[in-house]
Amino acid sequence: MSGFPQFDETDAQRELRDAVRRFLARACPPAVVRDALEGRVDQAKELWRGLAEMGCLGARIPEAFGGLGLGAAELGLIAHDLGRVLAPSPTLSTLYMSASLIEAAGSAAQKADLLAAIAQGRLRASVADIELDGRAGRQAVTARVVHGRLFGAKALVADGLAADRFLVLAREGKAPPSLFLVAGDAEGVSRTEVATIDPSRPYARLAFDGVIAEPLGAPGTGQALLERARDNAAVFVACEQVGGAERALELACDHARERFAFGRPIGSFQAVKHLLADMYASLAIARANVKRALWALDTNAPDVRQAAARAYLSASHAFRHCSADAIQVHGGAGFMWASDQHLFYRRAHLLSRALGAPQAWERRLIPAGRNAAAVAAQTDDEAAAAFRRSARDWIVANAPWPLKPAIDRSPPGALRLEGDRIAAQKAWQKKKYEGGWACLAWPQAYGGRGATPLERI
Numbered sequence: 492m493s494g495f496p497q498f499d500e501t502d503a504q505r506e507l508r509d510a511v512r513r514f515l516a517r518a519c520p521p522a523v524v525r526d527a528l529e530g531r532v533d534q535a536k537e538l539w540r541g542l543a544e545m546g547c548l549g550a551r552i553p554e555a556f557g558g559l560g561l562g563a564a565e566l567g568l569i570a571h572d573l574g575r576v577l578a579p580s581p582t583l584s585t586l587y588m589s590a591s592l593i594e595a596a597g598s599a600a601q602k603a604d605l606l607a608a609i610a611q612g613r614l615r616a617s618v619a620d621i622e623l624d625g626r627a628g629r630q631a632v633t634a635r636v637v638h639g640r641l642f643g644a645k646a647l648v649a650d651g652l653a654a655d656r657f658l659v660l661a662r663e664g665k666a667p668p669s670l671f672l673v674a675g676d677a678e679g680v681s682r683t684e685v686a687t688i689d690p691s692r693p694y695a696r697l698a699f700d701g702v703i704a705e706p707l708g709a710p711g712t713g714q715a716l717l718e719r720a721r722d723n724a725a726v727f728v729a730c731e732q733v734g735g736a737e738r739a740l741e742l743a744c745d746h747a748r749e750r751f752a753f754g755r756p757i758g759s760f761q762a763v764k765h766l767l768a769d770m771y772a773s774l775a776i777a778r779a780n781v782k783r784a785l786w787a788l789d790t791n792a793p794d795v796r797q798a799a800a801r802a803y804l805s806a807s808h809a810f811r812h813c814s815a816d817a818i819q820v821h822g823g824a825g826f827m828w829a830s831d832q833h834l835f836y837r838r839a840h841l842l843s844r845a846l847g848a849p850q851a852w853e854r855r856l857i858p859a860g861r862n863a864a865a866v867a868a869q870t871d872d873e874a875a876a877a878f879r880r881s882a883r884d885w886i887v888a889n890a891p892w893p894l895k896p897a898i899d900r901s902p903p904g905a906l907r908l909e910g911d912r913i914a915a916q917k918a919w920q921k922k923k924y925e926g927g928w929a930c931l932a933w934p935q936a937y938g939g940r941g942a943t944p945l946e947r948i
Contacts, residue, residue: 500568508568512575514545519576521831527579527691528834539580543612552590557607563788567730567781574734577838579691581615581650582731583845587724588649589616592658596670596708596716605656605672615653619645619697620660620717628900628907632668634661634699641673641704644697649845651695652682659704660713667711671704678702689837721846725799726784729806732842733777736806736813739835740770743817750822757820766820770813777802777809800855807843814839878946885926891919 500508518541526532542548551566552558559565566586573582586609593605593616608614623646624630634643641661648657657673657680673680679702685694708716744767747758757763784802787795814835818825825832843849871879894908894915901907908915923929924938931947933939940946 504565504568507565508572510545511547511569511572514541515572515576515578519578521577521834524577524579524691524834528689528837530690532579538578539615540612542580543610546610548586548612549606549610551586552594552606552610556594556602557610563726563785566727567785570727570730571734571737574731574838575738577691577735577834581617581653581692583692583724583728583842584617584650584654585609585615587727588618588720589656589658591720591723592618592670592707592716595719596712601672601705601707614655615650616656616658617648617650617654618658618660618717618720619648619651620713621645621647623647624900626907627902627905629902630900632660632662634659636661636663636669636671636704639704640701641671641679641699642701643699645699646696647685648695648697650693651697652684652693657697658707659699660717661704663710668713669710670707670713670716672707673699673702673704687841689841691834692838692841722796722799723788725803725846725852726781726788728842728845729777729781729784729799729802732803732806732810732839733774733781735835735838735842736770736774736777736810739810739813739817739832739839740767740774742831743767743770743813743820746821763820766816770816773805773809773812777806780805797855800852803846804849804852804856807839807849810835810839811843875945882928885928889922889926891915 518538523532523538539548546559547569549558550561550569551563552560554560570582570587573580590606590609593602593609597605605614605616609616620632622630622633622644634641634645636642641659643661645659648654651657655675657675659671659673660668661671662668679700681698681700683696683698685696687694744758747763747767748756750757752760758767780798780802784795784798786792787798792798814832818830818832818836821830821832824830846852897908898906906912920929927940930937930939931942933941935941
């Protein structure tokens with residue numbers, strides 16, 4: 492038997508999917524999502540309790556700690572259907588991140604206590620690692636643990652209003668950051684709600700003032716543990732995104748069949764057909780990447796980090812695409828509050844940023860310099876190789892490297908520079924023009940480079 496991934500569902504997996512789908516049809520209709528969105532329920536406690544009773548919360552938790560000990564594929568099936576119904580539950584923070592971290596780094600006592608509580612639905616946990624400066628730019632970890640007490644603040648904590656336990660990234664002495672467990676109801680913990688596009692998955696800002704903190708994992712390993720946990724979480728978030736995109740497309744197709752204009756179903760019009768076909772294509776690409784990533788997790792494949800990035804990026808694109816175009820297919824009705832379409836749009840945009848900016852995930856898929864050079868050496872002819880060298884040499888010599896730290900600290904889509912941002916952008920454009928690297932495709936007579944399509948790539 493080759494090592495090629497086998498993607499067909501087993502009979503047991505199909506039975507699990509059908510059981511979860513039947514349960515969610517009863518327990519999480521759109522009315523429950525709206526109640527959570529509008530603040531009438533606390534993240535659907537009844538739904539969370541029901542998922543625990545079905546064993547969904549302990550699907551991937553080892554049997555020794557009260558779970559079912561199933562694989563990534565099974566939890567992926569559950570996540571997919573939670574995504575279809577836009578479940579207002581803390582799955583990302585509790586199941587995909589916190590449970591993974593506790594299993595990977597917790598002591599025997601911590602695992603026995605916390606993982607069993609998660610599987611039984613008695614504990615909701617969240618990771619608190621992000622800190623922002625006064626201009627909403629991300630900054631290095633400043634939270635401190637002194638003599639077992641935590642001081643500091645964290646921003647954008649997923650499900651931070653409801654979590655019973657927090658896994659906090661903080662420094663102890665001069666060592667690199669470590670993870671610490673903090674009880675949500677401990678004296679010295681304060682929470683403030685943060686407004687987001689999807690209030691059914693609420694975020695919070697936390698402040699810690701001398702809170703008792705219990706170490707989780709070896710000292711100085713916090714960042715590395717979080718990176719591995721995000722890889723794990725990205726795959727299951729992608730499963731939710733695929734489920735949401737799938738349902739948005741189904742609702743759009745149903746509307747296109749039922750809505751008549753000029754005596755015909757609007758689905759018979761070419762413009763609508765193209766919208767639906769493009770949505771399906773995005774969804775198909777995401778499905779393939781997600782299945783590959785689940786296989787990589789289950790088999791501990793060497794490229795699991797890249798597989799997770801591909802799954803998360805393609806599923807984020809598919810969900811945003813399908814949720815936006817589903818509104819378009821529904822026409823004016825799709826923009827109304829009473830329509831369910833905005834629920835999918837909200838969740839799509841929240842999840843696409845829930846694990847960090849897309850640029851960070853894209854960078855994982857860019858090969859290291861020597862690997863890229865090796866690939867180029869096999870495909871470039873002499874002229875292309877010379878052009879590639881000249882482009883790289885010019886960038887190394889002329890790119891605005893002094894601005895890089897500020898660019899890296901800036902929030903996505905909002906460049907934060909100490910000086911005049913517009914002046915800096917104009918100066919960079921002028922330098923590219925003077926070097927012959929502006930408007931590559933334009934003819935040289937009009938100030939461009941007249942570059943070929945290959946050179947532009």
